[in-house]
Amino acid sequence: MMSQGSSPSLLEALSSDFLACKICLEQLRAPKTLPCLHTYCQDCLAQLAEGGHLRCPECRETVPVPPAGVAAFKTNFFVNGLLDLVRARAGGDLHAGKPACALCPLMGGASAGGPATARCLDCADDLCQACADGHRCTRQTHTHRVVDLVGYRAGWYDEEARERQAAQCPQHPGEALRFLCQPCSQLLCRECRLDPHLDHPCLPLAEAVRARRPGLEELLAGVDKNLAELEAARMVEKEALTRLREQATRVGTQVEEAAAGLLRALLAQKKEVLGQLKAHMEAAEEAARERLGELEGREQVARAAAAFARRVLSLGREAEILSLEGAIAQRLRQLQDCPWMPGPAPCLLPQLELHPGLLDKNSQLLWLSFENQQSQKDSGKDGAGSQGEDGAKMERQGAAQPQSRDGAQTPKEDRAQPPQENGAQTPKTDRAQAQREGRSQMPQEDGEVQTAGGGRSNKKRKFKGRLKSISREPSPAPGPNLEGSGLLPRPIFSCSFPTRMPGDKRSPRITGLCPFGPREILVADEQNRALKRFSLNGDYKGAIPVPEGCSPCSVAALQGAVAFSAGARLYLISPDGEVQWRRALSLSQASHAVAAMPSGDRVAVSVSGHVEVYNMEGSLATRFIPGGKANRGLRALVFLTTSPQGNFVGSDWQQNSVVVCDGLGQVIGEYGGPGLHGCQPGSVSVDKKGYIFLTLREVNKVVILDPKGSLLGDFLTAYHGLEKPRVTTMVDGRYLVVSLSNGTIHIFRVRSPDS
Numbered sequence: 001m002m003s004q005g006s007s008p009s010l011l012e013a014l015s016s017d018f019l020a021c022k023i024c025l026e027q028l029r030a031p032k033t034l035p036c037l038h039t040y041c042q043d044c045l046a047q048l049a050e051g052g053h054l055r056c057p058e059c060r061e062t063v064p065v066p067p068a069g070v071a072a073f074k075t076n077f078f079v080n081g082l083l084d085l086v087r088a089r090a091g092g093d094l095h096a097g098k099p100a101c102a103l104c105p106l107m108g109g110a111s112a113g114g115p116a117t118a119r120c121l122d123c124a125d126d127l128c129q130a131c132a133d134g135h136r137c138t139r140q141t142h143t144h145r146v147v148d149l150v151g152y153r154a155g156w157y158d159e160e161a162r163e164r165q166a167a168q169c170p171q172h173p174g175e176a177l178r179f180l181c182q183p184c185s186q187l188l189c190r191e192c193r194l195d196p197h198l199d200h201p202c203l204p205l206a207e208a209v210r211a212r213r214p215g216l217e218e219l220l221a222g223v224d225k226n227l228a229e230l231e232a233a234r235m236v237e238k239e240a241l242t243r244l245r246e247q248a249t250r251v252g253t254q255v256e257e258a259a260a261g262l263l264r265a266l267l268a269q270k271k272e273v274l275g276q277l278k279a280h281m282e283a284a285e286e287a288a289r290e291r292l293g294e295l296e297g298r299e300q301v302a303r304a305a306a307a308f309a310r311r312v313l314s315l316g317r318e319a320e321i322l323s324l325e326g327a328i329a330q331r332l333r334q335l336q337d338c339p340w341m342p343g344p345a346p347c348l349l350p351q352l353e354l355h356p357g358l359l360d361k362n363s364q365l366l367w368l369s370f371e372n373q374q375s376q377k378d379s380g381k382d383g384a385g386s387q388g389e390d391g392a393k394m395e396r397q398g399a400a401q402p403q404s405r406d407g408a409q410t411p412k413e414d415r416a417q418p419p420q421e422n423g424a425q426t427p428k429t430d431r432a433q434a435q436r437e438g439r440s441q442m443p444q445e446d447g448e449v450q451t452a453g454g455g456r457s458n459k460k461r462k463f464k465g466r467l468k469s470i471s472r473e474p475s476p477a478p479g480p481n482l483e484g485s486g487l488l489p490r491p492i493f494s495c496s497f498p499t500r501m502p503g504d505k506r507s508p509r510i511t512g513l514c515p516f517g518p519r520e521i522l523v524a525d526e527q528n529r530a531l532k533r534f535s536l537n538g539d540y541k542g543a544i545p546v547p548e549g550c551s552p553c554s555v556a557a558l559q560g561a562v563a564f565s566a567g568a569r570l571y572l573i574s575p576d577g578e579v580q581w582r583r584a585l586s587l588s589q590a591s592h593a594v595a596a597m598p599s600g601d602r603v604a605v606s607v608s609g610h611v612e613v614y615n616m617e618g619s620l621a622t623r624f625i626p627g628g629k630a631n632r633g634l635r636a637l638v639f640l641t642t643s644p645q646g647n648f649v650g651s652d653w654q655q656n657s658v659v660v661c662d663g664l665g666q667v668i669g670e671y672g673g674p675g676l677h678g679c680q681p682g683s684v685s686v687d688k689k690g691y692i693f694l695t696l697r698e699v700n701k702v703v704i705l706d707p708k709g710s711l712l713g714d715f716l717t718a719y720h721g722l723e724k725p726r727v728t729t730m731v732d733g734r735y736l737v738v739s740l741s742n743g744t745i746h747i748f749r750v751r752s753p754d755s
Helices: 010-015 042-048 077-090 104-108 129-135 149-153 158-164 190-194 205-260 264-315 318-336 373-382 412-416 428-436 455-468
Strands: 031-033 039-041 053-055 062-064 118-120 125-127 146-148 179-181 186-188 202-204 348-354 366-372 394-397 440-443 449-452 490-498 510-515 520-525 530-535 540-544 555-558 561-566 569-573 579-584 594-596 602-607 610-615 620-624 637-642 648-652 657-661 667-671 684-686 692-696 701-705 711-716 725-731 735-740 744-751
Touching: 031 042, 031 077, 039 042, 042 053, 077 264, 077 318, 118 129, 118 149, 125 129, 146 149, 179 190, 179 205, 186 190, 186 318, 202 205, 205 264, 205 318, 205 348, 264 318, 264 348, 264 366, 510 735, 520 555, 555 594, 555 602, 561 594, 569 602, 594 637, 602 637, 637 684, 648 684, 657 692, 684 725, 692 725, 701 725
Parallel strands: 510 555, 510 725
Antiparallel strands: 031 039, 053 062, 118 125, 118 146, 179 186, 179 202, 348 366, 366 394, 440 449, 490 744, 510 520, 520 530, 530 540, 555 561, 561 569, 569 579, 594 602, 602 610, 610 620, 637 648, 648 657, 657 667, 684 692, 692 701, 701 711, 725 735, 735 744
């Protein structure tokens, strides 16, 4: 991925999908550029035009079609120049055999020339050895650059060939564009300048580019500044959502602890409060996801336009830059004038409040209060304040008003200040003051209220420090010796299918995938509490029954059995759903990753920084800490898999890295560099040769690492249809199965370099 502000290389432009049409996925033919700076084939645009308008397939912007049709859109001379270079390197028709000399037929009258061994970069002709020697000895061509044809085909002379390229006049074949008519803003050759531009002031192309480049660079700098603001806004939104989730987790724990020591009469109120908390979280997360999607969409549109403008300014010839100058300037001004920074969304953090009258069955003991996130930040900076400073706080009781035995409602003041056993009253300000100081009141078994304080502010400071340490630098592109030589595995799309079945009550939430039998996969749908079987063609094969109340999270197939984690338990069941054994796991970990060993008779599970391996009888075979008890502390392997070589590969959210270790827990390799884009590493899969496929959900990517954990480059991107990828698995060592957040599954065949 090209970093913001960097200049692209010619090799990157020639080897990437920049020269491919995003509609037909073929090499661009008659490239036309839309006002949004996206380029497509002229014929492909003609198919999209409808009613005098067409919608850009990438940014979805509606563009009016000129009266003369899509042919009137600006011709992308920049792309045409790069395509001419690519075609010349490919040698034209691949079925025509060895290239022939272009000059032999002109001299000897033969129908075909001899085999070509050299190429003149100035004439753009292939030459045989005799013509190449003669080409260097004539007065007109002795200064031409004649190079070896094999080296030219290999790309050794791309930069020289690009420097000697000249844009050709579409009206006068053989004439190069050399001038810019200032009043008409039109590119001219020598013939065009004679009439009708003879009396118009014209500038040579180099001088015209020098005059107009600063204006484009100033506009580009403005868009780069807006991109930085967009990225900062996106990070602030994600931090707010993370704080909301952590606070909701703490409040949920407080609710559980408060309700644990009460009588049965309080259980109904506990259930009601937790329902309120869940409803608030669902609504808040939905709103946050919408805002994040909007910010990411705007960022992608601006980033694509800036990348295109930067490519043109860095690699384009003078005529190409000037031909696109108007469109680029218009688009960059439009992006600069966009309202990049939407107003901050109100984020209400839930707070648990405990009523002092815990022994009164008729009192409302639990309710939630919601405080504006910004107000809570200010309160943390300024210390404990008066009750008037908490004006943003809103209280939502578990019931409208608690009722007494006779059915009458109790006023809020009476509920907030119930009489204690000695008849004294506790002011509500004491409870508010305790909240601002980070304390919560927890009921004990004997009915006494105990205050436990101090922990929340410390955790918040620690969380902020961890966020600042995350690097968001783009990953370096793989070297040309890998990217261009075909040494990396390549994806070939196989099929795509949904996983929602007619009996599902909710949209699928795929949390686990594993191979199951010949050319089948097993899908763990946590939302619908099901283990579903599908073929690699998308045919539904039925479901494996799971114990009642279990929501499968991670899943692995063994010899004649299936292992999966659910909550804080590890299950082993038969294919017909019979439970063979279950094991309790640590409660301190929200989810546990499960992976089958290559032998198929053991299962590995991640438990609180350790990896535990169980045999088919449910006995603990081995247990180790990846890397041992090193100075970096315990690891948190949220995703785990095994390689055919017997190694463990895991996504470590504690160290924000991908770790590879052997069967004894010794670390073989680890990657936590800028290639993760500041994201937490996601699901991991390994093919039959040990290549590691890592999912980066936030940037819609699957990157590839070598067997020792070194980053090699991108394997799948948004161009392959990835939209929030969640979990992956490898089937037969050559089919990569990718599940998306919406429940769709994509299957790609992994083409190895030697196939």
